[in-house]
Amino acid sequence: MLSFSDKPRLRGGRWPNRLAWLALFVLLTAAILVVGSGSMYRMQWLSLGDSFSLLRRGAQLALGSAAVAALTLLVALICRRWRIMLASLLIAVAAMALVAMPMQMQQIGRSVPPIHDITTDTTNPPAFETLASARRAAPNSVNYPGESTARQQQRAYPQLGPLILDMPLAEALASAEATVRDQGWEIASVNDHRIEATASTRWFGFKDDVVIRLAETPQGVRVDVRSASRLGKSDLGTNAARIQTYLEALKVQAGR
Template identity: 35%
Template sequence: MTAVLERRSSSAAIWSRRFGIFAAVLFTLSAAGHRTEMLETLPFLWLLAIVFGLALLALGLALAGLKRIWDTGERGASAAVWGLIIAACVLAPFAISAVRIVLYPNINDISTDLADPPELTVASSRAGPGINPVEPISEEAARLQSESYPDVAGRRYEYTRDRIIEVVDNLVAARGWRVLRRSGGITPDTPVTIEVEAKSFLLGFPADVAIRISEDENAAHVDMRSASRYGTHDFGDNAKRIRRFLADLDAQVAALVSR
């Protein structure tokens, strides 16, 4: 009889693919659950930590499997490559976040008016595990914002307060932001403050936003504040949120001229 030697399959490669798929599925389901508010933020953060660990494990097993396959000729290259690709895809958002931690300042509360920021009344009354308290913007945070985001500033428009409020309401609705409170506006000299809940684009992390509209000599002034509900670092999201909203507001107000 002639002996036939059968090549062994790399167990590291096979388990790499399995752990990679598990991490990808867990990440997708937990992100969808958090985005749709079926999953609260703190449990979601724990699941993200588990996903990160599983993806790292899959990556390590894929590399070990490929080395073993190269050295001994074992089978399983396809499984190792798929494990490597899936792990890299799952780890990509974590890598992007790490880069943003380096690029952006370690602050989580941004305002166009650092001396007198719009009030976050609803957020101030909110309490719970891990929720950031709403506090006055410190001198250090104000300095970091001024250095990193010098373009984040309020707006002045040659329109009445009520006209600008109408435009702001339309922009808030278009973004799907949830209105939490509307205050002020009892007299023409009283600013109107609209407090809303906004969410980050991909994972739906909540932020508390206040938009203050005041009137002075037939001109409306708009200031905005955005504060992350969780975490000490906002990865630049709050400044980006304010910039985009005010840029859209500029465009909408400019369009009023042609009407």
């Protein structure tokens, strides 16, 4: 016989709650692997291959978390456990957001050419001088890859080209250097017509080298930029985006 102090038994018992906790545990584990893959490579705790393996496992676990959350959502709906239903929905959304990062990288990798050395002057690319020794110690060559890379770049990034600044060379150089500092790059050297710097990607901390060449022409000061990765066959479009962003920021800086 039930008394007034007895609590009604929840439909489904403890199973909806347990499923929700399982989905959350798998999600947190996946998040640690995905986020930690870049951090541990950046701190040199893992090789690049091991960190990418960690990233893949994290993405797989995130998919597993989404599947468990979807099952929990169904069970909670049948059992009318509204709080658990809301929690499972949030877990599923978070899991898919976590999967989106490596999936986006994979999609970008398929949509851009497998090149890593981008320049606004493919005929006479700016050469690395100060950073040449650092690039010789890296897997990718210090020399521009050549005609094949130039053709692939022109097909994929036809908008990239030099910038003409209508100002004296000294003022153009000052604007170019100020823009480099605004981008947060580490400057290696500056002279009267060239700047060399290194940019680091946020997640994995990959080192990409940049050389900016300024030359006086009858139309004004021509600014050419080359950005090249030290590691990897494909840059996933990072160097082209970096050059485009830099030139747009330089336009604004020079116009002040």
